[in-house]
Amino acid sequence: MKQYHFLPVLLTLAASYIGLHFYAARWLTRSFCLGPAAAQALRAALLLAAFFAPFAMYLRRAHHGPALEVFYNFGYAWMGIIMVAAMVFFLSDLAAFPLRRFCAELAARRLPAATLFALTAVLAVSFYGGLKTPPLKRITVPIRNLPAGLEGFKIAQISDMHVDSEWKLRQLRGIVGELNREKPDLVLITGDLIDPGLTCQEGLRGILLSIKSRLGLFGSLGNHEYYYGLDKSIGCYKDFGIKLLKNESVDLKELRLTGLGDIHTENLSGADVTRLLEKSKSREFTVIMSHQPVYYDLMAAEGDYLVLSGHTHRGQIFPFHIFTRIFYPYFYGLYRIKDSVFYVTSGAGTWGPPMRWLAPAEVPILTLKKY
Secondary structure (H helix, E strand, C coil): CCCCCCCHHHHHHHHHHHHHHHHHHHHHHHHHCCCCHHHHHHHHHHHHCHHHHHHHHHHHHHHHHHHHHHEEEEEEEEEEHHEEEEHHHHHHHHHHHHHHHHHHHHHHHCHHHHHHHHHHHHHHHHHHHHHCCCCCEEEEEECCCCCHHHHCEEEEEECCCCCCCCHHHHHHHHHHHHHHHHCCCCEEEECCEEEECCCCCCHHHHHHHHHCCCCEEEECCCHHHHCCHHHHHHHHHCCCCCCCCCCCEEECCCCEEEEEECCCCCCCCHHHHHHHHHHHCCEEEEEEEECCCCCCCHHHHHCCCCECCCHHHHHEEHHHHHHHHHHHHCCCCCECEEEEEECCCCCCCCCCCCCCECCCCEEEEEEEECC
């Protein structure tokens, strides 16, 4: 697997994020013919706004309190708004090139207003996609040499909920209601369940304890469990009734279930993953929970597995699909490598902005079938 230097990436992302604000200010100034004083005030306001979301993140982590919940939500929402706005403004600039040549008056008078209308529509759809309860996505997974006892076996996967607020609790409550009606054989949580913003006791425990699954509720760690505090997260998982598998396995009749720790956060090498897989090898059919969709080719070379991952959010807000694909070639959906099958979900929740654009949330229900 490629090794990435995250500090340069982080600095590049920060500079790009600030740059989006200046680009938006420039577009608004040019499109609506703002004077020098108004343009300068707009640039200053948007520069301050660029630090709004990072400050809200810091405040939620360091000084969480219900009284500040509205402030946090506005801060996170702004991050998504400016990203979508910059994308829409860029598309508007592209459209302006031919319009200026063939219909200059239309480009000057109608395009800015049409662009703001389009922006409003995209934002409305994005917020709806992020705030609604995600639907179940039913997927049939053909498995070679599947044991007869696992024909029709249903696995529900909850990933990337990032529960940090009351509205995320409402989403999760809706998900659990839908899952219980589906009656899965096994429910797996593949990481990033919790984030700074709520304690383990604030409603989350009761919701998760109400999950009904024939073989139980199991989980693996995502990177955000480490950010939340590893010991605290492990304690929360135990309190929630989730059987946490951290680089270990458990046998469930004709199925062996293995959970890996978060590969990047634990800095696991390919050799480390190989050793873990060798330790967990079984004659039984094996399902692996691995939060980040990496080392897939290596896993396929080691045995025949069903591997469930998340983490990518399928980009969450377009055009971040493009950048996510650079780091994670196995980006979203069902992949088959040799006789192993891999599923990368877009996740049930959101991180940061409560928005989804061209990357709908989902709760996969995977039904196993022999072929």
